[in-house]
Amino acid sequence: MSLFNHFTFIKKVRRCISQLASLCLLILFVGKVYGVDSLLADHKLKVPPKIPKVLLLGIDGLKPSAIPRVNTPVLDKLITDGFISPMLAEDTTWSGPCWATILYGVWRDRHGIYDNSFTGSKLQSIPDLFTHIETAKPVLHTARLTSWTGIRYNMPTAADEDLYWYYQEHQDTETVNKAKDILSTTDIDVLFVYFSMVDVKGHNHGFSADKPEYRQSIEKVDRQIGELLTRIQQRPKFADEDWLILAVPDHGGTIDGQHGKNRPEHRKAWLLASGHAVHHLRKGMNIPPSPVDIVPTILDHLGIDYAPGSLDGHSLLEAFPSYPVKLNKNTLKNGDAEYDRGNVQPFYLANYDNQVSGWLKGGKAVTRGYTAVNQIPLKYVQKGEQRQNAYLFTSLTKEPTTLAQHIDLQGLTTQQSKPLKVTLAADMWGRTADKNLSIKLFFNDAKGFAALRKNDQYAYFFRGDEYYQFDFNKDQVDDGYPADIVSNWPGLDQFKGGARNIDAAVNWGNGKAYFFKGDEYIRYDLKKDQADSGYPLKIKDHWSGLDTFSGGANAIDAAINWGNGITYFFKGDEYICFNMTSDRAAKGYPMFISNWTWSGLQVWPDRIDAAVRRNSIKSYLFKGGYYLRFDHVLNKTDDGFPKAISERSWAGLEQWYQSKHNTELTLNSYQSSARRFLTDTALPSQVESIDVHVNFSGQQQYVDNLSLILRN
Structure with a gap:
């Protein structure tokens, strides 16, 4: 079953369960009316489901390394009730492309925005979060409160209320005051509140917790978020509401006050999710989230479906929590490159350094569509049905690049009475000349x-x-x-x-x-x-x-x-x-x-x-x-x-x-089509973890269907 079909199946199951519950309630009601209480005498009436609500907090320029070093009791409490996870922002770390990706749920190769000039924007033809909501459920009350011109004037929205106060005149004061008013006096369903001043202080003084101005701006935002949460808890129907609270920045930055480059200090971001809907992820996610996951997560929480392929991310509500390594299972995350939508533009037109979920990027290693690199998709059989891969791993540059993944084995190896065997396999092909393509295991x-x-x-x-x-x-x-x-x-x-x-x-x-x-x-x-x-x-x-x-x-x-x-x-x-x-x-x-x-x-x-x-x-x-x-x-x-x-x-x-006793797979000669490489080795004693490195030495080298399996 493909990943998309897997998520679609889960949605259908959840919908069927919901419909079945409604049918049971109807039967109970009919039984009461017609005096047939014994119809479901052994069943108790379930408490009606709570009303889903969403608060999305956009904190511009808050880099992840600052949060542990700053006094943020409100964010800390939200993390306790949910989770915080590292996340990789767009490769062009300007606010324009980054916020477009977050609010529209598609990567920049689809929305077309490269920087804050918004040149090439395709947002007029792409629905944002609120357009999805208002189209499916126009009765819901939605609001977008911002203080940056880029969002206000360059990102179309269907939000019921689209309000704006320029940050250089009002900072975040009016935005927060209006948000508190909406939470206290209206039956709001989805509220987006944008905070600008952390980014302003980062530009003026440096994006670093070593800078007191930057640190103080984070502490102020934390207090303001606390004021919003207090208003939520004071709502008359709060006990009947199911609030999902999400917080996210657009990018990071460096101590020189800069961002906008494709470097880790600028791309490293984070996502905080809190509420009953994400309690299953409190110990972490199997695959960390991405910016495009926010829109589908909110829609899923609201019970709104969306057209297949219209969004690039996955709902966190259906994400798998972290789990320990199991025997006879592929231990690699996203080993088939299918978790993300890889870039499908022709390779010579696309220098898009997209994220690769589950892997740490060392240089510009990416996923690409088979057709984008003029390769024939690999086919495989799943449950008797023939399918084909859509994406593969490759490199954008002539320089050496790496995809790395760390696998923790603690708790697994200590339970085994005899040594384990390790099987590493992958499809590899492409041009190598005097430069090898390899996959290395470091024990x-x-x-x-x-x-x-x-x-x-x-x-x-x-x-x-x-x-x-x-x-x-x-x-x-x-x-x-x-x-x-x-x-x-x-x-x-x-x-x-x-x-x-x-x-x-x-x-x-x-x-x-x-x-x-x-x-x-x-x-x-x-x-x-x-x-x-x-x-x-x-x-x-x-x-x-x-x-x-x-x-x-x-x-x-x-x-x-x-x-x-x-x-x-x-x-x-x-x-x-x-x-x-x-x-x-x-x-x-x-x-x-x-x-x-x-x-x-x-x-x-x-x-x-x-x-x-x-x-x-x-x-x-x-x-x-x-x-x-x-x-x-x-x-x-x-x-x-x-x-x-x-x-x-x-x-x-x-x-x-x-x-x-490290081991590796190596392609050291030209291979025009995919070839399956496989190696078996004994797991050395006392090994606690394995580092997996996919090493590209240049362009036109391809890897797909990686697996690392431990067996008795």
Whole structure:
């Protein structure tokens, strides 16, 4: 069953249940009238369903990383009653295309808006949220309250009330006052309230919680939302109403007050949903939402159908909650590229970097329609019926790009009495020449990786309870290694769990080195060759700003002293620039690993294993048995990387990764049509998670129907 047919089926089932309930009520009524109470004597009359209502809050320019750092008790309460999820905004992160996507439920390749000039807009022929509502149920009372000219004058609407107050004259005051009045005095059904001042303060002072003006504007909006919620709770019929509350920004931004570029700091957004209708998602969604999901979610809540293909998103009310990995099931999310509507315009006309649901994008990896790239759709048989795929994975650019997905296995592997087998399969084809198309699996355990530069000659590489000494002059690991950490690094055994599983290490350049593990760190005296007394200490208490990492100051992936008074810390898909002189993180961080910040490193968009500086102009970063070389002067990865660790590159260090047993599928020759690739391997012991990377080395390379299945 296709995804669309699946959702259509669910809608039909829900409608049938509703009709059946109505029939039962009718039978009960007839039974009462005609004195046949015994007709359904064993059934109790159900409470009539509550009346669905919607409050949509548009908070322009509120970036997701600011919310945990700002006092927002109202938003926090809404999250408790629902959920908040990361979301990716349009690739042209201007308010025009982003709000059009949110309010019309279609991606920008359909609505035609590229920036705030609205040139090429097709909105006159596309129904917005309120047009859908008023067409299907004109009796419903709807209102759109805004303070930005772009929405007011360039986005047609059928809302019963379309009111506007220019933000430079009124800020958000009149908008909020009118919203409170509508909630208190009318039988409103759907209300959209737009907040402008967070974006204004972001432009004027910087989109960062490090900026007090930006932070204060968020706190003010939180209080204003609280006033709206109070009015909702004071409504005379509140007990009979089922309120769905949604909050969303249009884009993020950077500390320089800018947005509009196709970079993670500008595209990273979020969606908050709260209310009984989304209680099933309080522990998270299996596939995170997208901006085009808002319109179908609201229509679904109101019981309004819409024409197939008229909207690009999915209703959150029918979304699957997060669930643990199961045996004999495909563990990959959106492995067939069919969850999103991929761009179907001819490839040479479409430089649209659309989102790919379920995957973290490292560069411009996208989904495209088969016809858009002149490929014949793959066919498959489902329940005896032949179907064909509509979309595939590919890359927009000649530069290396990656689609990454992290699969958590904790709880699954510990339940198994014997080793599991892993089957990776995919359809792959296209032009490769001297550049390969590959799908890699990185198996992650708790042993950790860390690298520490001692001086121009030596570096140390740590894994589990062992370490290696690498001689740069000889270009090889010295004899006698690996050796035990506990016997050769006095004091590291003070870590919780002992001298093993180091997360990261860095030479501070003053005779001291720092080791990080979990939420602790130890300072090590390199001259005395022992840990300083009084350690370990908590990272969050002594490394100002590292607590701004997602998840807090713990589980650092890598750290590298750049040799210029700056140390970079990596965690997940984020990094922080730490000023060694002021002893604190620079303002505006964390930022994201991308081609904007670490050119070439986008092939590893998250979870770097280790990093070490070679000299004043070159550094090395490592992941899963591979390494790349980064040039400090050119500020980019050297050509030809990543490369595999081997006897020719890091002699003796290949054992550092030996126990990981990574595996991959590789297409290294031209393949004009799809070919099925498959590999089976045993899951290494103690593996806690798997990173899946689809690596494109250029254009005209295609992947579809990925599956990763774990079996006994």
